[in-house]
Amino acid sequence: MCSVRGVERKKALWGFIFTVPAIVFFAIFNLYPIFYAVWMSFHRKDLLSLKPPRFVGLANYVYLFTSESFWNSLKATFIFAAGTFVPMVVLSLVFAALIVSRKRLQRFLQMVYYSPAVLSSVVAASIWLLMFDPRGLANQFLNFLLNTKGVDYRWLANENMLRLATIIVYFWKYVGYFTIIFVAGMASVPRSVHEAATIDGATKWQDFWYITLPLIKPTTLLVCVMTTIQCLRTFSTQYLFVQGGAPLKPIDVIALSIYNTAIRDHRIDRASAMSVLLLLIIMSLSYLQMKISKSEEVSY
Template structure:
């Protein structure tokens, strides 16, 4: 009989499978199962502490979310959708644009020490938890805090309270500022990593051809940085859509709930405080589908010919 020999590729594949199994089990228990369970629970009228068997509602929970009778309610799911989109647009766009500009600025600096200092300085807030970041900025947004002092000094209006944590519009701006401050450094580092992968010889050739820095940015930097831009845009968008800690901290300290009642916050209140797990699961499914759709849309919009060098 011929002896069966196991090739190196098969051995590597076998060991690779063994190393992947723990990760698969972890994601199955803590990610895949909760997603499937949320889909299943969303079809039932399930209460958190009720001993009664949950009643099957079909699409009843979803119909209730989009019921026209609740559209005018300040704490309705429609309000949560609006608050989430306002926060996402107001945070996502500045994060993407300003992080890219800061990354280009830092990469073009001459001194390595200055580059490292700015990278560390911008990245430091990303190490903090969202709760700590919100606590820091609530002190700044206090009527006697630095927020009013800086803005009044800039606008020349001493003594005016901007009502950062009281007025609905300013409350939304406050959450955007906190989130922007916390995550700007993280995305700057990602862009700097992408910029470092572009060969400097391309810029040297463009300079010899008489191209300006602005032309080099649009014709070389941006096209070759496209994979990083797509990665950062998707990560920033998902991060904004699932925001929770900042809004919860502001509300816990007396801020009005309606302007910052994002979907995740509404899920928490409905499922944990009011104990309607079926309705909260339906909201979770809608949020999951929204995140899936916007991720697909970004891939679709950014799909074009591959840029090589």
């Protein structure tokens, strides 16, 4: 008995030893920046100044809550998140259901849907910048669809079209990623459950609505939380669009505003305060989604 306990302790010790590098890496590159940002948000510090930070209490937060640009960033972020979240979750679920329902080409379709996610955000935004050019495919497609000729829909100039353009880019890049997650969730449902439903006379729609959808609720929650986080921390698409000549105000999301505040304006203190507020928003929305879904448990 003692020898068994000794072996278990050695296994636990070696398990902990092997996890130490990952814990140290996580602490240095994740935990430390978070705590440093919280600490810096209560101080006054210019990025290029050699003077030590000066404690100012809640002055940075007071400034943000009275700043028109910060509220515009919140507005831009939530418009983007609201316009991306629902189509992303719903259509990735639909695409996953279509893939699972097919008997052939499942692997090929998964590869096709997932391929945009392999591209970096910079490459994806650069591709779509060419398509949103006045002579690009986006205008040609709308002209064909609406039976107009030579109309410039000003994808990168009009505020609403610009917001829609960033949503399209983000949706195109990540919908395949979340589709694969849903495919994995649907594959985890036992086939015997579907067979029992078929024997009882359930149609394919009833099987999906009353069997598949309730049983993949943990997967749906995962996709919802991940989509929320991705949408709220979006940066590269908006940054490259602005660098390409698009107006800043409609797509000045919080992450882009943090970057400009720290790098352009050299106010690392205010940028840190904005980062803390963004972290609190993400944590609050994630907790709310988990709280809502916790009331129901999945059982086969």
